[in-house]
Amino acid sequence: MTEPAELRLIALRNFPLVKPQDDLQSVITQSLADNQVTLENGDVLVLAQKIVSKAEGRQVKLADVTPSPQAVELAKSTEKDPRLVELVLQESNEVVKTRGPVLIVEHRLGFVMANAGIDQSNITHGGDNDSALLLPVDPDGSAARLRDGLQKEHGRKLAVIINDSVGRAWRMGTVGLAIGVAGIDPLWDRRGDQDLFGRTLEITEVGLADEIAAAASLLMGQGDEGTPVIIVRGVDYRSADRGISPVLRDKEFDLFR
């Protein structure tokens, strides 16, 4: 008989709606208590981008945005609100591709994504109160602050990942991806490891943080109430503080830019 290896993902239910200036650390700690969940050493907390952005006041009223001529132009071809396109351009290093309504940019943080991560569903619709939600200014920094605070408060060694649902080349459907990390090496470098036959693996660097982000996304999407915080327990990872940038492929080495 053998003991199966297990990985558990725990969604904090009845997580309150997050408002600007909310202290996410207190909200999470309160929700952990409400759910009777005690953090353990090695737990990875995955937070949905939207709650981090909301707490950090990254909501922008469209009425306050003045589109540039370039935004007006792009808005026509993509059939989008010019003010939204203006925000996308402000949040981006460059436009990577555009066709029909699709607008793929390199976000200022280096992520290649549609609309700089500003989804239509992120926009509140209410006349002059229409607003869009931008990605956090510094997701690695946000993750690091939360990790430090939660570690101290709960006396456990933790990692934090901020994830977002992002579209992909070649495949339909969004998947959870890591946009900020703290306390975890986002890549698992297996080069030099040996396979089952003692041969050295030649390739493999695993996108560990992205796999965790995708796994957490499975639970975030379920139910009507929304569960933006997931605790992932049982992943074997290396602690590190180099943020998410090692995951970003250098533009010059990317065949698909």
Add this chain to the structure above:
Amino acid sequence: MTEPAELRLIALRNFPLVKPQDDLQSVITQSLADNQVTLENGDVLVLAQKIVSKAEGRQVKLADVTPSPQAVELAKSTEKDPRLVELVLQESNEVVKTRGPVLIVEHRLGFVMANAGIDQSNITHGGDNDSALLLPVDPDGSAARLRDGLQKEHGRKLAVIINDSVGRAWRMGTVGLAIGVAGIDPLWDRRGDQDLFGRTLEITEVGLADEIAAAASLLMGQGDEGTPVIIVRGVDYRSADRGISPVLRDKEFDLFR
């Protein structure tokens, strides 16, 4: 007080090495018993591509491969074994991109991937016995046969996903992706659903099977012994029998081909 929502991933440990002609259904059933794991309705079994390929005898001896002139040419620029390149070409619809040692193709099943899924680590090194492991001929069919058999044997409603570790555009690190599915809709179409504020979601189609494949990959990679079968319990999915092809973006609508 609230009950947290949970998702469990269970890795079958001490899974035996799979050989050509092995009956995977029996091997899995035996391993479930060894691990004292009882299947439940709704369980998703994720199988590593390599064990499906091995059981189906998809190992090819390089000594038996005669490279075409095109393969010889490509082998020079990519610094690969011409016989490996020949296999890659035989397994592919077309070469998508190549630069340096990187050879990205459209696999005959429609997947855009490096080396048609034939990894260097898939190749046994032993003089004339060098061999490469190809993807299963029909991963959807393999998944469907296993699902039907396991459902009958265990009296539970199941889904089966075959996954592989695949590289991506824009990001370093491989992630688990679904290459064959049965009993699960690989996409979760949320268009028409409402968000927390009762607004209709405009975008979102979720790559559910790929997120499950990535989650399972987290457990497969751990430990030395290799755990190629993972049971995912607690995912809310729609049963369907349309295979993996709905996930493949039509070439003409793909901006990154």
